[in-house]
Amino acid sequence: MKKKPAPLPEETALILALSRRFGPPPPEVVLGIGDDCAAIALDGGRCLLWTVDTLVEGVHFNLSYTPMEKLGWKALAVNLSDIAAMGGEARYALLSLAWPKARDRAQALKLAEGMAQAAREYVVAVIGGDTVAAPEVAVTVTVTGVVAASQMLRRAGARAGDRIYVTGPLGESAAGLEVLLRGLALEPNLQAALTQAHLQPRPQLRAGRVLAQKGLATSAIDLSDGVATDLAHVCRESGVGARIPAAHVPVSPRVKAAAPALRQDPLDLALKGGEDYQLLFTCPPDKAGALRAAFARAGLPEPLALGEIVPGEGVVLITARGEEDISGQGFDHFRVDLGEEEN
Amino acid sequence: MKKKPAPLPEETALILALSRRFGPPPPEVVLGIGDDCAAIALDGGRCLLWTVDTLVEGVHFNLSYTPMEKLGWKALAVNLSDIAAMGGEARYALLSLAWPKARDRAQALKLAEGMAQAAREYVVAVIGGDTVAAPEVAVTVTVTGVVAASQMLRRAGARAGDRIYVTGPLGESAAGLEVLLRGLALEPNLQAALTQAHLQPRPQLRAGRVLAQKGLATSAIDLSDGVATDLAHVCRESGVGARIPAAHVPVSPRVKAAAPALRQDPLDLALKGGEDYQLLFTCPPDKAGALRAAFARAGLPEPLALGEIVPGEGVVLITARGEEDISGQGFDHFRVDLGEEEN
Numbered sequence A, B: 001m002k003k004k005p006a007p008l009p010e011e012t013a014l015i016l017a018l019s020r021r022f023g024p025p026p027p028e029v030v031l032g033i034g035d036d037c038a039a040i041a042l043d044g045g046r047c048l049l050w051t052v053d054t055l056v057e058g059v060h061f062n063l064s065y066t067p068m069e070k071l072g073w074k075a076l077a078v079n080l081s082d083i084a085a086m087g088g089e090a091r092y093a094l095l096s097l098a099w100p101k102a103r104d105r106a107q108a109l110k111l112a113e114g115m116a117q118a119a120r121e122y123v124v125a126v127i128g129g130d131t132v133a134a135p136e137v138a139v140t141v142t143v144t145g146v147v148a149a150s151q152m153l154r155r156a157g158a159r160a161g162d163r164i165y166v167t168g169p170l171g172e173s174a175a176g177l178e179v180l181l182r183g184l185a186l187e188p189n190l191q192a193a194l195t196q197a198h199l200q201p202r203p204q205l206r207a208g209r210v211l212a213q214k215g216l217a218t219s220a221i222d223l224s225d226g227v228a229t230d231l232a233h234v235c236r237e238s239g240v241g242a243r244i245p246a247a248h249v250p251v252s253p254r255v256k257a258a259a260p261a262l263r264q265d266p267l268d269l270a271l272k273g274g275e276d277y278q279l280l281f282t283c284p285p286d287k288a289g290a291l292r293a294a295f296a297r298a299g300l301p302e303p304l305a306l307g308e309i310v311p312g313e314g315v316v317l318i319t320a321r322g323e324e325d326i327s328g329q330g331f332d333h334f335r336v337d338l339g340e341e342e343n
Helices: A010-022 A068-085 A105-121 A172-182 A188-199 A205-214 A227-238 A253-262 A266-272 A285-297 B010-022 B068-085 B105-121 B172-182 B188-199 B205-213 B227-238 B253-262 B266-272 B285-297
Strands: A029-031 A038-041 A046-056 A089-099 A125-133 A138-148 A163-166 A219-222 A241-245 A279-283 A304-310 A314-319 A322-325 B029-031 B038-041 B046-056 B089-099 B125-133 B138-148 B163-166 B219-222 B241-245 B279-283 B304-310 B314-319 B322-325
Touching: A010 B089, A010 B105, A010 B125, A029 B125, A038 B089, A038 B125, A046 A068, A046 B089, A046 B125, A046 B138, A068 A089, A068 A105, A068 A138, A068 A188, A068 A205, A068 A219, A089 A105, A089 A205, A089 B010, A089 B038, A089 B046, A089 B138, A105 A125, A105 B010, A125 B010, A125 B029, A125 B038, A125 B046, A138 B046, A138 B089, A138 B138, A163 A285, A172 A188, A172 A253, A172 A266, A188 A253, A205 A279, A205 A285, A219 A227, A227 A241, A227 A266, A227 A279, A227 A304, A227 A314, A253 A266, A279 A285, B046 B068, B068 B089, B068 B105, B068 B138, B068 B188, B068 B205, B068 B219, B089 B105, B089 B205, B105 B125, B163 B285, B172 B188, B172 B253, B172 B266, B188 B253, B205 B279, B205 B285, B219 B227, B227 B241, B227 B266, B227 B279, B227 B304, B227 B314, B253 B266, B279 B285
Parallel strands: A089 A125, A241 A314, B089 B125, B241 B314
Antiparallel strands: A029 A038, A038 A046, A046 A138, A089 A138, A163 A279, A163 A304, A219 A279, A241 A304, A314 A322, B029 B038, B038 B046, B046 B138, B089 B138, B163 B279, B163 B304, B219 B279, B241 B304, B314 B322
């Protein structure tokens, strides 16, 4: 019982409508609106990658459960994840920090310390920015990077027959968010691992570089909104569909362990929860061996297969109950409000 | 009765404290935190200029008096003004738009139309970005540009004996804001000119290019927070002081005309009001003739002299009542709250 494709997520529809107002980019702009980064051709066959992302208090995080250092880390990490999704090397960052006048400035310095920690870890320099007063904390980071034009990964490029992979198990960030929002107490190691996955995501820059340098991926995206939405972006940009057997979804064992306490379907957390910041990519079946070998040589965990690219459109989940198009059922800022319990 | 220098504006102090957390930039970063843009050395003797600025509802603007198109224009224009202050050519922009879920999305498209209008006017391409839900509208724009490294204008570089100039008359934006905030009705042409100056500032990119190409400025900054604060930045970065005879301050005739209705000192609006987005720059006296000639040839209004750079420190205003150090008395996000009347 295959349903017709879901409508565009509201955020995607708004971005597309906005982009039409700005008109087509000049020819040296290799990628404009609609990928993880904008890409501008430089001399020497390289591209400048450029991205911007904002985290808003009460929407993306609540300070009741988010330490400032983690917020600073994450605000940079989510941008680095966009560079990773293009196969690039991250270089520089600017911070625009919106800060309530009444809030202790020492906390802003904690935020900067967390961001500086991520910057050191991923060898990025934070070289400028801006501070403004605002009713709530909002952290905007913009990051530039570089990639060889011939190696750049894109959302467009997946072909029927390609296998779909992710760089790590899914659902931990969404499960961690549930733990934080509901103040649950799980087994301490499990609790720590899940909340850490949500608060301090690790951008997959090395995996992106391996995919780019070895030409192993026909498309790639980072998992910010969940497989249901992010794989749908890949399918739409590539003009293909995807089929995911539910039994193949690499749900994190930690998420399965926590599911009874969370009273949530682990598969839902894995496919629709978002913020895992793993890379999702497609790879032709004849390169599966080279893919495994390249990741092993780089000391990276083995990529986890998720399903297959097919002709058509939509992201179809195959369960014992039948088939369902889950396109766009991931996190949508304009549909879900993470902060409602607090407001 | 010269007072001792004023303390750093709170915003400046916060930016400096944040920058210490991020440590020194790598060697190819020509300018890091503390100028209008970050500057990164490129091949061929050029620098990449990069800036980010956020406008927040209730802090930088109120939607009761700000048309969405003007907000879009201004959010790009204030970033272009930072590129102008470095003598650069603006190239590309990204938009990160924070938008309340309950607010009509059609208004976001109006905002994009105003931004696209500014982008066409100043030949900049808006090539990407991000949208997020938020409690109030916030518009973050990041802009890149280029400048020859040998031509780049900086805040540091003013020398004792240099004359201080601005590219246009002062105080119109601050007067326009007063008109808007208090709902005043002035003579219609005057009303329109002042509110337009506030809502649709014109970044001085051409003036910046002339100064850079002809090597006419020893230092430059754009007037976002007002002469009292922005000239103090130039003095601090250059290790000099400034003396401004009150009678020389190029207060806009429109501001003088509106002053009785505004019940504000025109000189205060001109020096402390902020958001004029004119360039302030310093030029050695022996280049005064070349400066006038270059601006005339470029079809630009004659630069207006404001005072003189002197040894020492601080921005000293000279009036009939004596001398006063006005350093840092301009607009400070963390001291003033523009939106209080509305909240």
